[in-house]
Amino acid sequence: MTTPAHPSAAALPAYDRTRLTPGIVHIGLGNFHRAHQAVYLDDLFALGEGHDWAIIGAGVRPADAAMRDALKAQDCLSTVIELDPTGRRARRIGAMIDFLPVERGNGALIAAMARPEIRIVSLTVTEGGYFMDAAGRLDTGAPDIQADAARPDVPETAFGAILAALKRRRAAGVPPFTVMSCDNLPGNGHVTQQVVVGLARLSDPDFADWVEAHVAFPNGMVDRITPATGARERAMAAAFGLDDPVPVTCEPFRQWVLEDHFPAGRPALEKVGVVFTEHVHAYETMKIRILNGGHAIIAYPGGLMDVDLVHEAMEQPLISAFLDKVEREEIIPIVPPVPDTDLHDYYAVIRERFANPEVADTVRRLCLDGSNRQPKFIVPSIRDNRAAGRLPLGLILESALWCRYCAATSDAGTPIAPNDPNWGELTVRAQQAKDDPALWLAMSEVYGDLGSDPEVVVAFAQALRALWAKGARAVLTDYLAG
Structure with missing residues (x-):
């Protein structure tokens, strides 16, 4: 500087x-x-x-x-x-x-x-x-x-x-x-x-x-x-x-x-x-899915791993690789074409922006208001993958990471301060979902009818139980290993 x-x-x-x-x-x-x-x-x-x-x-x-x-x-x-x-x-x-x-x-x-x-x-x-x-x-x-x-x-x-x-x-x-x-x-x-x-x-x-x-x-x-x-x-x-x-x-x-x-x-x-x-809608979909969705993908594992800053999350090999895999396999393929724009080039710019240490953006800010952001930034990509006949395990894992974050403690036991207008309600539900994961997907205001998709329900339950049992680092390692 x-x-x-x-x-x-x-x-x-x-x-x-x-x-x-x-x-x-x-x-x-x-x-x-x-x-x-x-x-x-x-x-x-x-x-x-x-x-x-x-x-x-x-x-x-x-x-x-x-x-x-x-x-x-x-x-x-x-x-x-x-x-x-x-x-x-x-x-x-x-x-x-x-x-x-x-x-x-x-x-x-x-x-x-x-x-x-x-x-x-x-x-x-x-x-x-x-x-x-x-x-x-x-x-x-x-x-x-x-x-x-x-x-x-x-x-x-x-x-x-x-x-x-x-x-x-x-x-x-x-x-x-x-x-x-x-x-x-x-x-x-x-x-x-x-x-x-x-x-x-x-x-x-x-x-x-x-x-x-x-x-x-x-x-x-x-x-x-x-x-x-x-x-x-x-x-x-x-x-x-x-x-x-x-x-x-x-x-x-x-x-x-x-x-x-x-x-x-x-x-x-x-x-x-x-x-x-x-064609504003095309640009908008690109940005919401790739950038805002990408923010959520790095934010919740970062929060559970007690990472404070966004560029520090990008320096974590597991988080960075998780972002790459989900973006390239589950998000970019379902984003409609954008005039005069290569989506992979756009994502490369997004990665550079996330990694900028001067910005010092916080993981906590990216985790804010998930109940309002998830239905806009993540759930539509899950839905589009399902419509294409695919089960997007990475995006479902991201949603499980959000649920685990809303339980209000990191993997190390650090308390997570309220970070959503509906935090109290979310925390109760997230703690109940530890034993009954389907309760989380039952939030129709977030997930719509995805909670009645049997494959999504099973994949979400597996991801959430693994997060509680092993922590985010181990779960990301397993996901990246296939």
């Missing part, structure tokens, strides 16, 4: 920020947005283009107020540090020009989104922030959804605020903005549309029909590994001469693939590397 010798090593925006005007309201100013969408816009502005597409930041949770305070104190500039193994690079991202007050009822947010110059409202509210039930529909029983349905004029959710702003625009004769999800969800545009329209239908069915007919929700695939910020990251910023309490670190790699469905207009992001295509 090379350490900068003076503050000028942190590059400032290469454009006059006073000439920027807003075109986007973004809800959810976490690390990923500031290392991804904001960076692409910063690059575009540096070309002298799109200066009417600056970002107004927003949040709907009380915790977002702390981020607002930090960013407003530094003129809404974000520090982004790329963690390249050959040397870190820092830059100050200036694409955001304001951050709205975070308040009950979201009055400032609704007013901003109702402004005619706002043509895109984008979102990073996390995978679990879309109020979807196990069947992939809006969870109408969620307390926040019920509250917004009862009081749509003073909403508490991002989706309720979007509806309130759209209603205001319609009344004023202003065309609707495009709603663009930047979250890591399969069909994120379709999901967002279901949530927004479904919420509207609870209080105003006619308005819901209008939203469904007139508001665009493009699908997109996003990708960049962005660790959480802590003391290490703040020290990195200080090494560049920056006193920033909320710097962002990220890997050098980034990717953004979008449907070109923006009736109100959009910035020319294709000039800075964004791919616009009708």
